[in-house]
Amino acid sequence: MEVSVRLNDSMWYFSQLFDIPLIVIERSNQQVSPDQLMIGQRIQIPGFTLNEYIIEENDTLWNIAMQRNLPLDALLLVNQNIDTSSLNIGQSIVVPSRITNMLVNDVDQYTYQKMQNDIQRLLEVYPFIVNQSIGNSVMGKNITELQIGTGSKQVHINGSFHANEWITTPVIMRFLNQYALSITKNMSIRGLSMLPLYMDTLLSVVPMVNPDGVDLVINGSSAADGYQEQVLAINDQNEDFSNWKANINGVDLNNQYPALWDIEAQRKPTTPQPRDYPGPRPLSEPESIAMADLARQRNFVRMNAFHTQGEVIFWGFQGLEPPFSETIVNEYTRVSGYRSVRYVDSFAGYKDWFIQEFQNPGFTVELGSGVNPLPIEQFPEIYEETLGIMLANLYL
Numbered sequence: 402m403e404v405s406v407r408l409n410d411s412m413w414y415f416s417q418l419f420d421i422p423l424i425v426i427e428r429s430n431q432q433v434s435p436d437q438l439m440i441g442q443r444i445q446i447p448g449f450t451l452n453e454y455i456i457e458e459n460d461t462l463w464n465i466a467m468q469r470n471l472p473l474d475a476l477l478l479v480n481q482n483i484d485t486s487s488l489n490i491g492q493s494i495v496v497p498s499r500i501t502n503m504l505v506n507d508v509d510q511y512t513y514q515k516m517q518n519d520i521q522r523l524l525e526v527y528p529f530i531v532n533q534s535i536g537n538s539v540m541g542k543n544i545t546e547l548q549i550g551t552g553s554k555q556v557h558i559n560g561s562f563h564a565n566e567w568i569t570t571p572v573i574m575r576f577l578n579q580y581a582l583s584i585t586k587n588m589s590i591r592g593l594s595m596l597p598l599y600m601d602t603l604l605s606v607v608p609m610v611n612p613d614g615v616d617l618v619i620n621g622s623s624a625a626d627g628y629q630e631q632v633l634a635i636n637d638q639n640e641d642f643s644n645w646k647a648n649i650n651g652v653d654l655n656n657q658y659p660a661l662w663d664i665e666a667q668r669k670p671t672t673p674q675p676r677d678y679p680g681p682r683p684l685s686e687p688e689s690i691a692m693a694d695l696a697r698q699r700n701f702v703r704m705n706a707f708h709t710q711g712e713v714i715f716w717g718f719q720g721l722e723p724p725f726s727e728t729i730v731n732e733y734t735r736v737s738g739y740r741s742v743r744y745v746d747s748f749a750g751y752k753d754w755f756i757q758e759f760q761n762p763g764f765t766v767e768l769g770s771g772v773n774p775l776p777i778e779q780f781p782e783i784y785e786e787t788l789g790i791m792l793a794n795l796y797l
Contacts, residue, residue: 402445402446402447402449402450402451402479402497403443403444403445403446404443404444404446404478404479405441405442405443405444405478405481406438406439406440406441406442406443406444407440407478407481408440410438410478411435411438412426412427412430412435412438412444415444415446418472418474418475418478419446419448419449419475419497419499420587421446421447421448421585422584422596424551424596424599424600425447425529425584425585425599426444426445426446426447428529428551429445429446429447429527429528429529430444430445430528445528446497447526447527447528447529447581447585448499448500448526448527448581448582448584448585448586449497449498449499449500449526449585450497450498450500450526451479451495451496451497451498452495452496452498453493453494453495453496454493454494454495454496455491455492455493456488456489456490456491456492456493456494457490458490460488460490461488462476462477462485462488465494465496469496469498471496471497475497476494476496476497479495479496479497480494480495499585499586500526500582500585501582501586503575503578503579503582504519504522504523504526504578505519505523505571505574505575505577505578508568508571508575508777508780509777510619510777511567511568511570511571511574511615511619512615512616512619512620513542513609513612513615513616516545516570516571516574516608516609516612517545519574519578520532520545520547520574523574523577523578523581526581527581527582527584527585529549529581529584530547530548530549530577530581531547531548531549532545532546532547533545533546533548534546535607535691535692535694535695536687536688536690536691536694537687537691538611538612538613538648538649538687538688539613539628539648539649539650539686539687539688540612540613540625540626540628540649542612542613543612544607544609544610544612544688544691544692545607545608545609546605546606546607546695547577547605547606547607547608548603548604548605548606549577549580549581549599549603549604550598550599550600550601550602550603550604550795551599551600551603552599552600552601552602552603553603554601554602554603554702555602555603555605555699555700555701555702556602556603556604556605556701556702556703556704556705556794556795557604557605557606557607557695557696557699557701557703557704557705558573558604558605558606558607558704558705558706558707558791558794559573559606559607559608559610559692559704559705559706559707559751560572560573560606560607560608560609560610560706560707561608561609561610561611561612561614561615562610562611562654562655562706562708562751563611563614563646563647563653563654563655563676563708563709563773564611564613564614564615564617564618564642564645564646564647564648565614565618565642565643565644565645565646565773565774566646566707566708566709566710566773566774566775567609567615567618567619567774568709568768568769568774568775568777568779568780568783569707569708569709569768570608570609570615571780572707572768572780572783572784572787573606573608573707573791574608575784576784576787576788576791577606577608579788580595580599580604583595584596584599590788590792591788591789591792593792593795593796595795598792598795598796601795602794602795604794604795605695605699605701607692607695610654610688610692611648611654611688613625613628613648613649614645614646614647614648614649617632617642617645617649618642618643618645618774621640621642622636622640622642625649628649628650631649631650631651631673632645632649632651635651635673635674635675636675642675643773643774644675644676644773645675645676646675646676646677646773647673647674647675647676647678648686648688650673650680650686651672651673651674651675651678652673652678652679652680652685652686653669653674653676653677653678653679653680654686654688654689654692654751655706655708655749655750655751656669656677656678656679656680656749656750657679657680657683657684657685657686657689657749658683658684658689658693658749658750658751658753658754659683659684659749659754660718660748660749660750660753660754660756660757660758661719661748661749661753662679662683662748662749664748664749665679665747665748665749666679666749679749683749689751692751693754696755696758696759697758701755701759701761702761702762703729703761703762703763703764703794704751704752704755704761704762704763704764705763705764705766705790705794706750706751706752706763706764706765706766707766707768707787708765708766708767708768709767709768709769709773709774709775710767710768710769710770710771710772710773710775711767711769711770712737712738712739712740712767712768712769712770712786713739713740713741713742713767714730714733714734714737714739714740714741714742714764714765714766714767715741715742715743715745715752715764715765715767716729716730716741716742716743716762716763716764716765717743717744717756718744718748718752718753718756718757718763719753719756719757721756721757721760722743722756722760722762722763723760723761723762725762726762726763726764729762729764729793729797730762730764732793732797733764733766733789733790733793735789736789736790736792736793737786737787737789737790738786739766739767739786739790750765751763751765752764752765766787766790768783768786768787769782769783769786
């Protein structure tokens with residue numbers, strides 16, 4: 402919701418008026434100097450929207466405000482161009498309305514476009530979420546990173562490295578929505594007050610690393626545009642892409658990293674495939690390059706890569722993981738019910754490379770159980786299991 406500054410208004414006053422933390426209002430207006438507001442300047446108030454209201458008989462601004470549990474000045478602020486001293490039946494005003502419901506709801510067949518639509522809705526209501534592109538897919542789709550929080554401790558979560566594991570994307574998006582909603586409604590999540598966590602940690606998420614592949618799995622070869630003949634050839638002319646994990650080039654993005662890549666390449670396919678082909682060389686694909694560059698440019702103290710399936714958390718690589726990785730994974734297992742596995746005979750993944758490159762804790766979290774792509778009916782259970790892990794990343 403956008404409001405226009407009046408004489409003597411301040412961000413602190415807006416925070417009191419709408420019961421929104423001052424830090425969140427300031428983060429929603431980073432282009433504005435909070436100490437130098439000017440009359441008429443437009444300020445974003447997160448967590449609210451403006452709704453039209455038609456004046457009825459006996460209505461006053463006072464009783465309208467009382468019915469909606471709003472301060473009277475909140476109505477005066479958003480109706481500055483109206484003579485509020487003499488309201489007429491049928492007259493139109495606007496009323497601030499606090500968002501109390503989740504915006505990320507349609508989680509089935511969660512395509513790149515669905516994600517982008519949800520991101521746009523979240524940014525409109527919660528402008529303290531930071532949105533940026535960290536690169537592009539083979540087909541030119543933005544690889545989107547979203548950030549929430551102001552702390553110096555930076556933690557990263559990503560999803561949909563593998564195309565048919567796309568359910569990881571709405572899991573991440575729904576958590577981002579629940580987190581932002583809790584901040585603006587002053588709600589706790591599982592007994593945790595979220596504002597202190599918001600001020601302590603900067604959470605980075607890349608909800609969909611492999612947008613081309615996700616759209617291919619969900620919508621078939623028509624989603625591949627100019628790559629349609631190529632993906633059909635790789636898939637033996639089969640229009641069923643439910644087994645497809647790779648990017649649009651037939652490269653498995655989670656076999657792309659220079660962490661014993663040579664060993665992995667020797668035992669994997671040597672040509673593009675729906676899954677497992679590690680590419681002609683490490684970091685040959687724009688998606689894997691974007692993710693490597695993101696980690697190099699930041700100071701992530703730990704990383705979670707969300708995959709499906711197995712309800713297991715992999716957390717070691719060649720003994721390079723720091724000792725406190727075990728403490729973290731023990732907390733993950735406690736809050737999720739998943740089991741932990743330190744080492745597995747699989748290399749060249751993002752988790753492997755992250756541990757090798759930075760000697761910081763890295764985890765591959767396999768959500769849910771069954772056959773990929775997991776049925777959307779599992780989403781509520783998967784989300785509740787994973788919620789504890791995502792929260793732990795904020796408080797650990």
